Amino acid sequence: MIHLTAIIGSGAKIGANVEIGPHTLIGGSVTIGDDTVIGANAVIEGEVTIGRGNRIGHGTMIGGAPQDVSFMEKTRSRVEIGDRNLIREYCTIHRGTIEGSATKIGDENFLMVGAHVGHNCVVGNKVIIANNVLLGGYVSIDDQTFLGGGTTFHQNMRVGRLVMVQGSSAFSKDLPPFTLAAERNTVFGLNIIGLRRAGFSAAQRDEIKRAFKLLYLSGLNIRQALERSREMKWTEVGRKFFDFVQTAGKRGICPYRRHGSTED
Numbered sequence: 001m002i003h004l005t006a007i008i009g010s011g012a013k014i015g016a017n018v019e020i021g022p023h024t025l026i027g028g029s030v031t032i033g034d035d036t037v038i039g040a041n042a043v044i045e046g047e048v049t050i051g052r053g054n055r056i057g058h059g060t061m062i063g064g065a066p067q068d069v070s071f072m073e074k075t076r077s078r079v080e081i082g083d084r085n086l087i088r089e090y091c092t093i094h095r096g097t098i099e100g101s102a103t104k105i106g107d108e109n110f111l112m113v114g115a116h117v118g119h120n121c122v123v124g125n126k127v128i129i130a131n132n133v134l135l136g137g138y139v140s141i142d143d144q145t146f147l148g149g150g151t152t153f154h155q156n157m158r159v160g161r162l163v164m165v166q167g168s169s170a171f172s173k174d175l176p177p178f179t180l181a182a183e184r185n186t187v188f189g190l191n192i193i194g195l196r197r198a199g200f201s202a203a204q205r206d207e208i209k210r211a212f213k214l215l216y217l218s219g220l221n222i223r224q225a226l227e228r229s230r231e232m233k234w235t236e237v238g239r240k241f242f243d244f245v246q247t248a249g250k251r252g253i254c255p256y257r258r259h260g261s262t263e264d
Helices: 192-197 202-216 222-229 236-246
Strands: 030-032 047-050 061-064 078-081 092-094 102-105 179-182 186-190
Touching: 047 061, 061 078, 078 092, 092 102, 186 192, 186 202, 192 202, 202 222, 202 236, 222 236
Parallel strands: 030 047, 047 078, 061 092, 078 102
Antiparallel strands: 179 186
């Protein structure tokens, strides 16, 4: 199951039923779980742990040094990848930039051709990252998110659960959960179809709509909307929505714009 031209470091730990394609390089500090398939000409180096049942495409690079001018080559950092991920051709996943830190990818994600996951990113579960998406360092992507092709995400930003992002967009501010986002730092509404497909009840969807209206359509600024939210009753989905907004990074959250409207 391991091609004769593959190079495997002496310390590498390879599970059962693993396939490794021609001219692939596996470093000595790599661990690969059972039933994983790795294509040709892939490079997996440094301290990398890959779980069970993953599919890794030709030419993929995992565990390479971060693109950080301050990074020291002697720094020990790692990549951690869960189970049943599909990582297509020529994806790049870089290891952490600080001693002991990690870039983490969860379970059942789909990274399409050419996606880049920068150092110290955290990708949840069941996330779809389309072709040529760029995640800068320390980007956090929550579960069940869809990131459209060619979109760029600035370092140190977060994308909430079940966000759907249009391709060829760009973001440097946090995207609250359950939203539809496009263009440059803009929210256009809620991902209602995604909520239905994820099994959210009608009552849960109504609560998310109520939270969205309070945040974006009430005429209140973000601080005022958060204060008002504390006076209202919410279930878990509403609380998580406002918790995300409360803990937004220093650049804040993406603003809302109605479809068809133009900026001043």
